[in-house]
Amino acid sequence: MSFKHFWRVKPLSHFAWANDLAGAWVFYTVLPPLPFIHPGFQRIARFAPLIGVAIGVIQGGLWLLLAHMGWTKEPLALLCIVVGIWITGGLHLDGLMDTADGLAAGENRYLEAMQDSRVGASGVLALTMVLLIQLAALIKLDSFAPVAIPIATFWGRCAPLWAIGKFSYLHQNGSASFHKLHWKKWKEITPSFVILIILFILLQSIHIHTINHLYLKIATAIGIMPALIIPDLLGRKLRGHTGDSYGASVVLVETFMFLFLAILL
Numbered sequence: 011m012s013f014k015h016f017w018r019v020k021p022l023s024h025f026a027w028a029n030d031l032a033g034a035w036v037f038y039t040v041l042p043p044l045p046f047i048h049p050g051f052q053r054i055a056r057f058a059p060l061i062g063v064a065i066g067v068i069q070g071g072l073w074l075l076l077a078h079m080g081w082t083k084e085p086l087a088l089l090c091i092v093v094g095i096w097i098t099g100g101l102h103l104d105g106l107m108d109t110a111d112g113l114a115a116g117e118n119r120y121l122e123a124m125q126d127s128r129v130g131a132s133g134v135l136a137l138t139m140v141l142l143i144q145l146a147a148l149i150k151l152d153s154f155a156p157v158a159i160p161i162a163t164f165w166g167r168c169a170p171l172w173a174i175g176k177f178s179y180l181h182q183n184g185s186a187s188f189h190k191l192h193w194k195k196w197k198e199i200t201p202s203f204v205i206l207i208i209l210f211i212l213l214q215s216i217h218i219h220t221i222n223h224l225y226l227k228i229a230t231a232i233g234i235m236p237a238l239i240i241p242d243l244l245g246r247k248l249r250g251h252t253g254d255s256y257g258a259s260v261v262l263v264e265t266f267m268f269l270f271l272a273i274l275l
Contacts, residue, residue, distance in 0.1 A: 026050065031057050038167075039065065040099045055174055055189045056198040059205050062167035065097050066160030073156045083155070087148035090159065091141065102166075105257020106140065107133030112254070113247065121180060124254050140265050147268035151275070157213070157226075158271045164209065165233035166264035168202055170256040173241035175199075178250040186253030206230075229274050236266045 029050030034057035035041070036049045043049060069090045076086055095103060108124045114132035115123035123130070148155050170189070175198065179190040213226055241259040245251050 026053075030054050031060075034058060034061050038101065039097050041097060051188060052192040053194065053198065055171060055193075056201050058167040058170065059164050059202045062163035063160050063205060063209070065094060066163035068097065069094055069163075070156030070159045073159070077153070083149050083152045087145050087155070090148060090155070091144055094163075102257035102260040103137060103140075105254040106261045107137050108254040109244070109258035110136035120248055121252070124252060140261055143265050144268050147265075147272040150272040151268070154271070154275055158268065158275070161209070161230050161233065161271065162264045162267035164205065165237045165267050166260040168234075168237040169241045169259035169263040170251075171199055171202065172238050173245055173251045173256055173259055176242070177245035180248065180250040180252050186256060189256075225275060229271055232270070233263075233267055236263045236270075240266070 028047050030053045032044045032047040033049035033051040034054035035044050037051060037054055038058060038061045072093060073086050073090055076089070077083075081089075107129050108126075111126065111130040111133040112120045112122075112124035114130065148159075151158050174189045174193055175195065179187050181187060209230065210227060213230060240262050241251070241255075244255050244259060248255055
């Protein structure tokens with residue numbers, strides 16, 4: 011190997027993690043793909059929490075920008091929810107509705123109802139309740155919402171990691187089966203720990219007069235509980251997980267965190 015070749019820096023597209031990161035960006039959002047990196051779709055779930063933070067930062071940034079222009083908290087809360095739905099293409103909300111319909115159909119018809127393309131009454135009710143809870147929580151959070159949103163979107167995307175690692179996938183040829191196929195155990199959650207540490211560092215630097223930093227860190231750390239409990243309960247009920255229940259876990263954990271932060275802070 012020549013000296014010149016030894017010191018040559020490989021482009022990001024030559025690294026599997028970069029391909030998976032670009033793939034996660036494409037899979038979880040409708041935003042333009044990352045430039046210069048060919049997306050891969052093998053171990054993308056490990057980067058879902060990072061994508062969640064990015065989505066939350068976009069929503070929070072929009073809140074700050076429009077609040078500076080004189081918008082009040084009610085339309086800001088509505089617009090941030092709509093932007094979140096648009097960025098994800100409604101991917102997780104679709105999973106929530108299908109999962110709600112499946113659970114309502116009864117034990118012997120879980121999968122059949124979840125695979126039905128039609129949305130039932132239970133799915134509509136679940137969607138309505140979740141959106142109203144999120145709206146109420148964001149209005150209550152007010153000026154703290156731009157900080158709370160990335161926290162909630164981070165923990166929401168951590169939830170499927172527990173579901174993928176612990177439970178079997180119920181559809182062998184399902185659209186999300188590759189998550190389980192390429193799962194590398196603890197290696198898949200390493201990026202989440204790194205992101206969490208960075209979040210704690212950033213939260214320490216935020217100056218909000220009405221919020222105690224200790225309470226803020228405790229509230230953030232508590233997010234691990236719903237991120238484990240909610241997908242665990244769904245997995246036990248369904249005796250496994252599907253792409254729909256992964257999405258439902260995301261939405262339910264997000265909603266819990268919005269409500270919890272609004273109550274605590």
